[in-house]
Amino acid sequence: METRDVISFISKIREKVNRFLVAEMTKRGIEGIATSHGDIIYALANHSRLTMAEISKVIHKDKSTVTALVDKLVRLGYVTKERDREDTRVVYVALTPKGIELQPMFESISEELLEQFYNNITDKEKEDLLTILKKIHSNF
Numbered sequence: 278m279e280t281r282d283v284i285s286f287i288s289k290i291r292e293k294v295n296r297f298l299v300a301e302m303t304k305r306g307i308e309g310i311a312t313s314h315g316d317i318i319y320a321l322a323n324h325s326r327l328t329m330a331e332i333s334k335v336i337h338k339d340k341s342t343v344t345a346l347v348d349k350l351v352r353l354g355y356v357t358k359e360r361d362r363e364d365t366r367v368v369y370v371a372l373t374p375k376g377i378e379l380q381p382m383f384e385s386i387s388e389e390l391l392e393q394f395y396n397n398i399t400d401k402e403k404e405d406l407l408t409i410l411k412k413i414h415s416n417f
Contacts, residue, residue, distance in 0.1 A: 301386040326371035
């Protein structure tokens with residue numbers, strides 16, 4: 278293996294993680310949601326409501342992408358959108374009861390993913406991996 282293969286491995290790991298997440302959601306009857314929708318649901322589970330701009334910042338996606346993702350979640354009945362009464366340019370997003378029901382399933386899927394991801398990896402190796410990935414991330 279050459280050191281230049283690392284980027285290819287990262288890409289392949291990302292693909293496998295996404296496939297794992299989609300398969301696990303399908304097993305639990307959650308369909309029509311992509312992993313980026315899960316990012317929004319997770320963010321809203323940790324806050325009672327967020328503006329579109331806040332969601333954009335939390336999940337590191339541009340506002341137009343967040344708008345499209347949120348609109349689909351609204352159509353599926355997982356979130357609601359509400360305009361601020363004083364500033365109608367501001368839109369708040371919150372989970373519906375249907376969206377709240379996803380939280381325990383997402384937690385379970387996350388635990389299973391992390392268990393598989395870190396299988397045969399020591400705590401020291403986990404720490405080293407995170408340190409290295411943070412350094413690489415900061416290079417961009």
